Amino acid sequence: MKHLTILVPDAQVSLNTFTCIIGAYDIFKRANEFWKENGKEQLFKIQLAGVSEKAEINNGLLTLKPETNISSIKETDLVIIPAISHDFNQPEKGNIQLIDWIEKQYKNGAEVASMCSGALILASTRLLDGKSCSIHWNTADKLKRLFPKVMVKTDRLITDEHGIYTNGGGYSFLNLILYLIEKYYDRETAIYCSKIYQIEIDRQRQSEFTIFKGQKAHGDDIIEKAQVYIEENFQEKISMEELSQKLAVGRRNFDRRFIKATGNTPVEYLQRVKIESAKKAFETTRKNINEVMFEVGYADEKAFREIFKKITGMSPLEYKKKYNKKAMSEY
Numbered sequence: 001m002k003h004l005t006i007l008v009p010d011a012q013v014s015l016n017t018f019t020c021i022i023g024a025y026d027i028f029k030r031a032n033e034f035w036k037e038n039g040k041e042q043l044f045k046i047q048l049a050g051v052s053e054k055a056e057i058n059n060g061l062l063t064l065k066p067e068t069n070i071s072s073i074k075e076t077d078l079v080i081i082p083a084i085s086h087d088f089n090q091p092e093k094g095n096i097q098l099i100d101w102i103e104k105q106y107k108n109g110a111e112v113a114s115m116c117s118g119a120l121i122l123a124s125t126r127l128l129d130g131k132s133c134s135i136h137w138n139t140a141d142k143l144k145r146l147f148p149k150v151m152v153k154t155d156r157l158i159t160d161e162h163g164i165y166t167n168g169g170g171y172s173f174l175n176l177i178l179y180l181i182e183k184y185y186d187r188e189t190a191i192y193c194s195k196i197y198q199i200e201i202d203r204q205r206q207s208e209f210t211i212f213k214g215q216k217a218h219g220d221d222i223i224e225k226a227q228v229y230i231e232e233n234f235q236e237k238i239s240m241e242e243l244s245q246k247l248a249v250g251r252r253n254f255d256r257r258f259i260k261a262t263g264n265t266p267v268e269y270l271q272r273v274k275i276e277s278a279k280k281a282f283e284t285t286r287k288n289i290n291e292v293m294f295e296v297g298y299a300d301e302k303a304f305r306e307i308f309k310k311i312t313g314m315s316p317l318e319y320k321k322k323y324n325k326k327a328m329s330e331y
Helices: 015-037 095-107 116-124 140-146 170-184 187-197 221-233 240-246 251-262 266-284 289-295 301-312 316-323 326-330
Strands: 002-007 044-050 055-057 062-064 078-081 111-114 158-161 164-167
Touching (some): 002 015, 002 095, 015 044, 015 062, 015 116, 015 170, 095 116, 111 116, 116 164, 116 170, 158 170, 164 170, 170 187, 240 251, 240 266, 251 266, 266 301, 266 316, 289 301
Parallel strands (some): 002 078, 078 111
Antiparallel strands (some): 055 062, 158 164
16 A cells, blocks of 8 residues: 655645645545445555644634654655745744655655645755746745746646646645546546546646736846836837847846846747736727737737737637636627
């Protein structure tokens, strides 16, 4: 029998921590039951493990009691790290012990999965250095700032690399659980759990849920000025050459600093600002595709559609249909 450890953090917890832990425990338990109903032996022994007798969530609103201390688990096959509080800056209290334990278990052959902001705990082990990582779009900038060696993939719902799994934000942790169940059990069990819990299976992207705000907590005043200029003038034709001259920075140096600060080239940043404005227009107005396209500064319909789909994973019309049903009466 394999062993599954669902970690109970000692500090830096939130309501989402509780949701992730209970969700993972419940669905894996149901997968075990389905496995046995089909004449197979239970696949996982599931344990909630931590370093304290209990973890209080939301000032004591909820209390979680681990079944065992991590010190009693010498070997495990899969470790699941739940989401934590978004105000994380470095591990605190017993979470420091969790980090050491996670690293040790991975080096001993265990696989590790983090849910949403749990990636901040996982990244603290340095096991994510040089590897891909998905996380909630609203926490991505913090992850990049605290752990610059991690390859943050904000468009991906799930990453799977060298026995390390991560997923995006919110309740998308349910998709990660299904992914792991298919990997460890089989496709039939994953579909069964998908139907029982009514979770959409095989979701791949989280791009459509992203609200682009721009990374400005980087400390480069010149690049922040460039970002503000782009955000205030995105409807116009912006020459990055002229913008770099305006800021008295050589073009190659400007591009290099922009990428380092924001994770995007200046042109990519401009595209994301334009598309974010287009998304809001599709969500809140009755304007058609061409009207929105011209409003955000595109003249080429094919280019607009391609860039919109590249950033959101959906065509402009698909996006409008999904997020503004009232406006679709014109179609």
